[in-house]
Amino acid sequence: MENLLKTVFTLNGKRVETEVSPTMTVLEMVRRNFRLTAAKEGCGKGECGACTLLLNGEPINSCLKLAASLTESDSLVTVEGLENDELMQSVQSAFVNEGAVQCGFCIPGMAMTSYSLLKQNPNPTPHQIKQALSGNICRCTGYRKIEAAVSKASENRRSSK
Numbered sequence: 001m002e003n004l005l006k007t008v009f010t011l012n013g014k015r016v017e018t019e020v021s022p023t024m025t026v027l028e029m030v031r032r033n034f035r036l037t038a039a040k041e042g043c044g045k046g047e048c049g050a051c052t053l054l055l056n057g058e059p060i061n062s063c064l065k066l067a068a069s070l071t072e073s074d075s076l077v078t079v080e081g082l083e084n085d086e087l088m089q090s091v092q093s094a095f096v097n098e099g100a101v102q103c104g105f106c107i108p109g110m111a112m113t114s115y116s117l118l119k120q121n122p123n124p125t126p127h128q129i130k131q132a133l134s135g136n137i138c139r140c141t142g143y144r145k146i147e148a149a150v151s152k153a154s155e156n157r158r159s160s161k
Contacts, residue, residue, distance in 0.1 A: 007029075013075075020067040025062060025066060029067035038108035039079065040106075046061035050137075053077065054116060091115050092111060098152055106139075118157065
């Protein structure tokens with residue numbers, strides 16, 4: 001049996017502490033210890049983006065980062081932590097309205113990546129959208145509808161201001 005390590009960090013705006021094994025990933029910790037299950041493990045190799053979370057404001061493949069490496073200064077945000085965020089609501093609405101959601105497995109990761117892009121660049125070009133989403137794989141919709149949804153979310157945000 002592995003020795004458990006205590007880790008303290010901020011999760012969705014709240015300071016938390018939990019015990020993790022030295023080999024537990026951030027994704028496993030979020031799903032098991034905190035029961036936040038939107039992020040999924042698709043490939044376990046950092047290639048599909050289904051596990052995308054925000055660490056200190058930047059998207060990460062949470063299947064690759066060890067939970068024990070989190071520090072008190074780290075802030076981790078899951079899609080559940082953005083449920084009342086206006087930008088995330090705009091992203092989610094655009095995904096639905098543009099028909100960019102089918103099975104839904106990849107959508108939390110796609111939404112987190114899209115949110116991060118639009119937070120950093122409220123008016124991305126089609127090329128910038130494709131580039132941002134290049135680390136996320138969808139097996140159902142293709143990418144045109146997802147790219148259109150990100151563009152629509154950007155457009156909706158500009159027109160609402």
